[in-house]
Amino acid sequence: MHVPDGFFDAPVSIGAGVVAAAGIGVALRGARAELDDRTAPLAGLTAAFVFAAQMINFPVAAGTSGHLMGGALAAILVGPYTGLLCVSVVLLVQMFFADGGVTAYGINVTLMAVTGVLVAYGVFRLVTKVLPANRPAVTGASFLAAAVSVPASALVFVVLYAIGGTADIPLGTLTTAMLGVHVLIGLGEGLITAVTVGSVAAVRPDLVYGLRGTVRRPLEVRTAQPSGA
């Protein structure tokens, strides 16, 4: 569910647009430095993955179901720069589907790409720094990163709303409702993110950005020796 047009007033929309543009600009530079000419295909395919992963529905409780948002997942798997780009591009394409308003694109990027990815990656780095570098620690860090990033985005939404929302909702009510719902969503997000990162780390630990520098034996490419040589 993305913010549509008319939900925030013009100054907040423009301000968030500036934040979003700056975030995307920094991420473009960072991703190019990391991936070089591989940026477009790798980030593009990862963005397609994030879009598809958002279609995975999981049952939450009492017949309701939630879906993955994928900001934290992208941040841990491909790093904060590429992750931010992927989520921003997913939001851009979802805008073609009329999911999220044209004038609210900056707000949606600020909430889901900038806040979601940065908070998730920050939490992940903090936890993996404290805990020993092994698989359970990475799984736990992924869980926390995703579980914290979802309510963090909700909190930024409330802050933006306090500055420039177009409806006169008591802030206390809004904060309680938004945080309550998103803490629950965050738990589901954390669970599925942790399993996903864990399963990727089991097969291709070299692909998990968050594991850089902790993998003891990097994946090596062995070429077949010609027989009889």
Add this chain to the structure above:
Amino acid sequence: MIGRLHRPGATPVHRLPPQCKIVATVAFVLAVVATPRERLWAFGAYALMLAAVAAAARVPAGFVARRMTVEVPFVAFALLIPFVAHGPRVEVLGVALSESGLWAAANILAKASLGAAAMILLAATTEPRVLLLGVERLRVPPLLTQIAGFMLRYLDVVVGELRRMRVARAARAFEPRDLRDARVLGRAAGALFLRSYERGERVHLAMLSRGYEGRMPAADEAPATAGQWTAAALLPAAAALVAAGAWLVG
């Protein structure tokens, strides 16, 4: 799946260069968003303008309406506002609702629907690939549009893999019941990531073998003519007049 957004055609709306249509759409939505919420007649005028564009582009109303369902979760949220907002209450069918909340809900519904309808018309008359070309011509960093281009190109492939995984799970009698089943879904997501990322690596190698040097070959650059810009400006100009009228007249 992205292809369903587009309705091929050869109407004047279809033939306008993408960058003109994007600028027109954004300017139109800006005018809508800037309109004071008490001027209901202005929103009616905007809706008529979009209907005129839809008629010129031969996009049926049912198509737009079906695509608008993406808004439904937000409509539910907007309908809650009158119950929780501050301010003096008015009785509606025996329920005390906040007056400012009702205005806010109507405001959000009107502006969000008009914005969504404008976007749907843009996507219906412009191929996604051409839409990205238009975004690029508006000086958005080419790397960003390249990423979006690869995403669009491979979206159906990746979504197809996701669907096959779901069929395979269903064939083995798996049905997600509660959150504990997240383990299975998470592994599937992990496998999907590996397949997508490794496909990206193969795509990159294939591009290198065809002489890729970090830039996509430039498409034939035909700048939009003044006439095309003028035609595209009709919609936002009319909307700007209405918005100005709404501020001045009331």
